[in-house]
Each structure stands twice: as structure tokens, then as C-alpha cells.
Amino acid sequence: MTSRRLKRRFAETAEDPTLQVSLTVNGELIERTASVRMLLSDFLRHELGLTGTHVGCEHGICGCCTVLIDGKAARSCLTLVAQADGTEVTTIEALAAEDGKLHPIQQAFKESHALQCGYCTPGMIMNIFGRFNEPEPLDLSDQGIRTMLSGNLCRCTGYVNIVAAVRRAAQLLGRV
Amino acid sequence: MKPPLFRYQAPKTLKEAVIALASDPDAMVLAGGQSLLPALNFRLASPSLLVDIQHIDELKGISIAHGQIIVKAMTRHRELELDERVRQANPLIAETMAHVAHIPIRNRGTVVGSLCHADGAAEVPLVLILLGGSVVVEGPSGRREIEADKFFRFHLSTARRRDEIAVEARFPVLPAGSGWAFDELTRRHGDYAIAGVGAVVRLDAGGHANDIRLAACGVASRPIRLLEAEKLLSGTALGEAELKAAGKAAADLVSAPDDMHATNAYRRRVVAALVRRMVAKAAARARTRQ
Ligand SMILES: Cc1cc2nc3c(=O)[nH]c(=O)nc-3n(C[C@H](O)[C@H](O)[C@H](O)COP(=O)(O)OP(=O)(O)OC[C@H]3O[C@@H](n4cnc5c(N)ncnc54)[C@H](O)[C@@H]3O)c2cc1C
Ligand code: FES
Ligand code: FES
Numbered sequence: 421m422t423s424r425r426l427k428r429r430f431a432e433t434a435e436d437p438t439l440q441v442s443l444t445v446n447g448e449l450i451e452r453t454a455s456v457r458m459l460l461s462d463f464l465r466h467e468l469g470l471t472g473t474h475v476g477c478e479h480g481i482c483g484c485c486t487v488l489i490d491g492k493a494a495r496s497c498l499t500l501v502a503q504a505d506g507t508e509v510t511t512i513e514a515l516a517a518e519d520g521k522l523h524p525i526q527q528a529f530k531e532s533h534a535l536q537c538g539y540c541t542p543g544m545i546m547n548i549f550g551r552f553n554e555p556e557p558l559d560l561s562d563q564g565i566r567t568m569l570s571g572n573l574c575r576c577t578g579y580v581n582i583v584a585a586v587r588r589a590a591q592l593l594g595r596v
Numbered sequence: 597m598k599p600p601l602f603r604y605q606a607p608k609t610l611k612e613a614v615i616a617l618a619s620d621p622d623a624m625v626l627a628g629g630q631s632l633l634p635a636l637n638f639r640l641a642s643p644s645l646l647v648d649i650q651h652i653d654e655l656k657g658i659s660i661a662h663g664q665i666i667v668k669a670m671t672r673h674r675e676l677e678l679d680e681r682v683r684q685a686n687p688l689i690a691e692t693m694a695h696v697a698h699i700p701i702r703n704r705g706t707v708v709g710s711l712c713h714a715d716g717a718a719e720v721p722l723v724l725i726l727l728g729g730s731v732v733v734e735g736p737s738g739r740r741e742i743e744a745d746k747f748f749r750f751h752l753s754t755a756r757r758r759d760e761i762a763v764e765a766r767f768p769v770l771p772a773g774s775g776w777a778f779d780e781l782t783r784r785h786g787d788y789a790i791a792g793v794g795a796v797v798r799l800d801a802g803g804h805a806n807d808i809r810l811a812a813c814g815v816a817s818r819p820i821r822l823l824e825a826e827k828l829l830s831g832t833a834l835g836e837a838e839l840k841a842a843g844k845a846a847a848d849l850v851s852a853p854d855d856m857h858a859t860n861a862y863r864r865r866v867v868a869a870l871v872r873r874m875v876a877k878a879a880a881r882a883r884t885r886q
Contacts, residue, residue, distance in 0.1 A: 435601060502606070570698050
């Protein structure tokens with residue numbers, strides 16, 4: 421039995437408006453009914469089981485929830501799935517090849533020991549992936565790479581190896 | 597850390613959006629969501645209805661006409677930053693935009709959204725004040741244009757009425773022969789500014805400043821023109837002594853109290869230094885553009 425006080429404080433499912441969303445995630449068309457207030461990060465993790473997209477802060481500071489929306493890096497915690505309706509979303513799961521061969525950016529992170537716990541890594545990689553996809557020239561000086569990574573926090577490694585990994589990735593992808 | 601309950605509409609036309617926003621006193625506009633989503637996740641905002649304007653075609657795009665760069669409401673920060681025509685027409689804009697948050701946030705957040713959000717430390721409002729631009733809003737009673745110096749009222753508060761949608765911002769092109777500069781102090785790239793200063797300077801044939809505009813963000817409850825400093829520099833050859841006096845006059849306009857980022861005294865010193873450096877940099881650029 422729900423007490424009257426609880427009833428007033430907690431919304432009934434029926435009060436939570438929903439909408440029909442249709443978006444492409446890692447090349448696959450997804451059609452679902454979702455709550456209008458569901459964050460894209462939660463949609464990816466809880467509805468689709470794509471738990472490679474991590475959630476650290478849910479207010480845009482840590483960057484570990486970064487995915488691509490229509491090819492551009494974006495915070496999935498600062499995007500409602502309703503806003504992503506009709507878009508093409510790419511998550512970290514799409515980077516490695518079917519046979520498990522790492523994407524050059526992942527390979528560079530591995531070679532450079534640019535992760536410890538790996539919590540921040542998917543966001544770092546998706547941010548860099550999005551930036552590398554832009555035609556804009558890259559500034560691969562230490563300062564330039566640090567600016568590129570300024571929206572991604574790592575609490576383990578320090579940034580020296582991550583900066584090296586980004587430079588290595590640029591080499592592997594012929595961007596230097 | 598999840599948004600509260602709300603209803604959601606994503607109209608396709610401006611007319612429908614205006615009606616939707618007026619239909620509910622607790623409705624809010626959702627643009628890029630880069631300030632509103634954190635506020636919802638923190639439950640600092642609890643709108644009953646969100647009117648998402650991202651699908652409205654008439655609110656998209658950038659155009660340049662009659663000396664104005666017209667930025668429609670759904671233009672993302674990064675779009676304005678990378679627009680080649682805008683770089684030509686007013687290089688101050690791209691130089692300043694690079695300081696707004698980080699690229700993933702600039703990919704989603706809108707220029708007009710930043711003006712409506714009106715954070716006292718934000719860079720885009722400073723640019724609008726510095727250049728003397730305006731914001732065009734539309735509500736149930738029609739359209740009106742609000743000058744930059746009347747638009748920003750206080751931290752997070754503007755002259756836009758609750759039932760009005762900001763449809764575009766107008767940034768003047770850089771006056772011919774002018775030099776420009778913007779810089780800010782932050783602890784990390786992409787943070788809101790502890791203090792930021794922008795300058796636009798034009799010199800006459802003798803090297804005297806005959807048109808000078810200065811503005812600052814992060815130092816008061818809204819972006820401000822540094823009028824006293826402008827007066828001290830106007831007509832001078834921008835020598836060391838004048839720059840120093842202008843820096844001091846600018847510091848006297850710092851009203852931000854001590855906070856967790858900086859004390860008032862520290863901000864005063866930062867603003868004075870930035871004024872000296874930005875005026876010198878803008879003047880050097882003006883010399884090469886004459
Ligand atoms: C980690 C982080 C760092 C940031 N750093 C900076 C920074 O250094 N400098 C900076 O300037 N900003 C910074 N921002 C904020 C960013 O610039 C936002 O994108 C911007 O302030 C709001 O634009 P938006 O389109 O996302 O607006 P939204 O978040 O969608 O809306 C913001 C507010 O404006 C209103 N609004 C938006 N558009 C309209 C419109 N057309 N008509 C009427 N009302 C409207 C909304 O109702 C809401 O109240 C940062 C954000 C994050 C998350
Ligand atoms: S979880 Fe999205 S930025 Fe931290
Ligand atoms: S590797 Fe642990 S947070 Fe970055």
C-alpha cells in the first residue's frame with residue numbers, strides 16, 4: 421500500500437510522458453518508446469546495453485559519456501534521447517573491427533599505456549575520434565592536445581601518456 | 597541527477613513554438629541543452645514543458661548582410677567558430693569562440709542560447725556588448741530587437757520576456773581597419789572566465805586611437821563595457837602610461853565579490869593586465885590592417 425504522502429512525492433509511471441524515437445546507433449536503426457526525460461546516456465546503457473559509454477558526473481564536466489551525434493562529439497548526459505531522435509549516434513562499441521582488431525586510436529592508447537582503470541577512456545577516445553574526423557587542422561603540440569582533451573577528466577593516469585597516445589594516434593591515422 | 601518530470605514538444609515552425617511557449621507559464625525553450633540539461637539534472641530548473649526548437653528550419657543558419665552577421669537561434673557555437681565568411685567579416689568572433697567550453701559542448705550548445713542563458717562570465721555576451729550587437733525576440737505580441745546593452749540585466753537574467761523566443765542575434769562586422777583581441781584567465785582551457793577582456797581598436801594616420809571599444813566578462817553580474825578606460829585611451833598613441841591608467845580605470849569597474857575562484861582584488865589585477873595586453877594586441881593588428 422502506498423501512503424498518500426509517498427504518492428504525492430513520487431510520480432506514477434503514467435505521469436511520465438513518453439515519445440516514439442527512431443535513431444541509428446552504430447549503424448543499426450533503433451525504434452523505441454522512451455520517457456521524454458530519458459538522457460541519451462541512460463538510453464544507450466540501460467535500453468540498449470551499450471555500457472561502453474560511461475557516466476561520471478551527469479552535468480557535462482567529466483566527458484566520459486562522450487559519443488558522436490551525426491559525426492560530431494557530444495555529451496550523451498547533456499542530450500535527451502528525444503533530442504537525438506532522427507540522428508545517427510556512434511558509441512565506443514563501434515570503433516574496433518568485428519574481429520576485435522582495435523581502431524588506431526584504441527591501439528595508440530594501448531601502446532602508450534594511456535589508461536589505468538579505463539573509466540575515462542571511452543570518452544577520451546570518442547572526443548579524439550570526433551576531432552580527427554573534422555577537416556580542421558590539428559594542433560599536435562602538447563598544449564594543443566591538452567586543449568583538445570580539456571573536456572575529459574582522468575583521475576588515474578595523469579595526462580602525459582594520454583597526450584602521447586593522441587600524438588601516436590595521429591601518426592597511425594596519417595594526420596601528422 | 598536525473599531530470600524531473602516535464603512534457604516535451606518539438607514543433608517544426610516558429611509560430612507553433614511561440615504558441616507552445618505562451619501556452620504554459622512554466623514552459624522553457626530547449627536549444628542545445630548545454631546549460632539547461634545540467635540545470636535539469638541538478639534539479640535547479642523544473643519546467644512543466646520543454647519547447648525544443650531544434651527542428652525549426654527558419655531558426656537555422658548564418659548570413660551576413662548590411663554590416664551585420666545574423667546568427668539564427670539554432671546555430672551551434674562550433675558552426676559560428678568555423679564559418680569562413682564570419683572569420684573574414686569579424687575575426688574577433690572565432691578567436692573568442694575558441695574559449696567557450698570544449699569542442700563537444702560547442703558542437704551542441706548554441707550562440708543564442710548562451711546569450712539567453714546570460715552567465716556573467718560567458719564569452720558570447722561579451723562579444724555582443726563589445727561590438728554593440730542586438731538580439732531579436734519574438735513572442736505572442738510580435739517581434740522586437742533589443743540592443744546588447746539593454747539585453748543583459750543580471751547574472752542569468754535578460755530583457756527577454758518569458759514568452760518570447762530569441763530568434764537571432766546580430767553581430768556587427770569588424771569596422772574597416774580595426775584591430776581586435778580577446779583573452780581570458782581560466783584555470784583550465786574551456787572553463788568559464790575568472791575574467792576576460794575584449795578590445796576593438798582603430799588608429800588614425802598618426803597612430804592615435806580614434807575608435808576604441810573595450811568590454812569585460814566575469815567581473816560583474818553581467819558583461820560590461822569599460823567606458824572609463826575607453827575614454828582615457830581615446831585620442832592617445834596608446835603609450836605605456838595611458839595603458840596603465842586605463843588598466844586601473846578598468847579595475848575600478850570590477851564589482852564581482854570574492855568567490856571560490858578568485859578574490860575581488862585578484863580579479864582587479866587580472867582585468868588591469870588584460871586591458872593593457874588586449875589594447876596593445878588590437879593596436880598592433882590595426883597597424884597591419886591600415
Ligand atoms: C562543462 C561546460 C562548460 C561550459 N563552459 C562554458 C564557457 O566557458 N563559456 C560559456 O560561455 N559557456 C560555457 N558553457 C555553456 C554553454 O556555452 C551553453 O551551450 C550555452 O550557455 C547555452 O546554449 P544552449 O543552446 O546549450 O542553451 P540551452 O541549455 O538549451 O538553454 C539555456 C537557457 O537559455 C534559454 N534559451 C536557449 N535558447 C533560447 C532561445 N532561442 N530563446 C529563448 N530562450 C532560449 C533556455 O530556456 C535556458 O534557460 C559550458 C557548459 C558546460 C556543460
Ligand atoms: S557524465 Fe557526461 S560529462 Fe560527465
Ligand atoms: S584511466 Fe582511470 S579515470 Fe582515466
